[in-house]
Amino acid sequence: MCNHFDLRSLREKCNLSLSELSELSGCNIISIDQAERGKKISATLREKILSVLLQIQEEGLTSEVKIWRTRALQAEEKLALIKEAMTGWIKKI
Structure with missing residues (x-):
């Protein structure tokens, strides 16, 4: 699916540097x-990059807030799992 898009042109139309796209997508600059x-590269990474670019192209940089919110919620879920695991370990000690 993603192979039909010129990712560089799309990124440039969105006025994003490689560094900015890396930050928004969570993918490293090399990828x-x-x-x-x-x-x-993996299809998952390619689709993630394309998804961010298409969202920014359609909605502008205001979509940046949505991307960061999603990433923050994912981080909170991971922290909750870690906290739960640590609480269990402490109880065993």
């Missing part, structure tokens, strides 16, 4: 650069 040059 984004490889995707833009048509190198083989």
Whole structure:
């Protein structure tokens, strides 16, 4: 699906640097650069990059808030799991 898009052109239309796209997508700069040059990367990473670019193209940078909110919620869920595990370990001690 994602192979039909020119990721570099799309990123440039969104006025994003590689660093900014990396921050928004959670993908590293090397993976984004490889995707833009048509190198083989995982389909999941390619779709994640494309998803962020298409969302920004449609909604503008206000979508940045949605992306960060989603990432923050995911981080909170992970922290809750860690807290739960640590509480269990402490009770065993």
